[in-house]
Amino acid sequence: MDDLVRTVDQVERRAGAELAGVDFRRVRMDTEHLRESVALLRAAATDTPTSPSPPAPPGARPELVTIPDTPYDRSLWTDSDDEGLGARDRRAP
Template sequence: MSVHDELMSVQRCLDDMSRSVNRLEQQLGRGGLDIRRVRTDCEHLRESVALLREATHASPSARRPELVTISDAPYDYSLWTDSDDEGLGARDRHAP
């Protein structure tokens, strides 16, 4: 199954769950803390799936950063004349 098909399946399940919660609310009443918590969780799941759907529809360049080629040529040593070799100390001094 493709991602789109899976998301549609999840959406159908959420729709079924929402209908079931509506029926429970009619039978139990809306005032109970438990049914309100289930309703809120159902809405959060619906929002999360919507965010996931938006993320999957984003352009491929938004999902994968562009690769940068790094040359195998040696660096210009003049760039490093004023720095110490990390962990080794300065060139004109000995390590302890």
């Protein structure tokens, strides 16, 4: 990451004032975001257990979950509207 930051600095200096405007600000911001992402990944890697579960053997199939064809209990949805469609008792403008 340090090499990337140094390279962006060098390219920005070589490009001159006419090119070192908004475009390089975006590249610099993207570089900083990338640096933060790498730091987060490193932190997450150190928080993981020391003995991760072994990888699945090649060709292993994931466990299947059966989803029933019976309709859901409608009483579960009495307190919600149809998302994106509005309420049943009101009209769209």
